[in-house]
Amino acid sequence: MVVVALLAAVLLRTFVVQTYYIPSGSMEPTLEIGDRILVSKLSYDFHSIDRNDIVVFADPGRRLRGAPVPDLVKRVIGLPGDRISSVGNTVLIDGKPLAEPYLPRTRRSAIQLHPRSSRPTATS
Numbered sequence: 001m002v003v004v005a006l007l008a009a010v011l012l013r014t015f016v017v018q019t020y021y022i023p024s025g026s027m028e029p030t031l032e033i034g035d036r037i038l039v040s041k042l043s044y045d046f047h048s049i050d051r052n053d054i055v056v057f058a059d060p061g062r063r064l065r066g067a068p069v070p071d072l073v074k075r076v077i078g079l080p081g082d083r084i085s086s087v088g089n090t091v092l093i094d095g096k097p098l099a100e101p102y103l104p105r106t107r108r109s110a111i112q113l114h115p116r117s118s119r120p121t122a123t124s
Helices: 002-015
Strands: 017-021 036-040 054-058 071-075 084-087 090-093 111-113 120-122
Touching: 002 017
Parallel strands: none
Antiparallel strands: 017 036, 054 071, 084 090, 111 120
């Protein structure tokens, strides 16, 4: 029985789900420092990546400062064909402010579109 349980655990971890530790505050408030998450290895076999999905990927080139972090946990904001830019602290997707409903209102950036153009301007 123990052998079957170990085999099942190894198969699940290898092909279905993996645990990750959150070492930094880059995803706060959604994920806090020290959180542990379970990530499905199968979900993107059934659907494509969408804006606002949280994904895990290998750090390309391991160029982050500080302690080595083999995997990064980040939120998808851009999709193929999107033009991403920023004004102040506001991320723009194809010239429109990115909706960030996952942030508390106090941390959302303030931006308005200039009334005579689609050019965004930051407000304070």
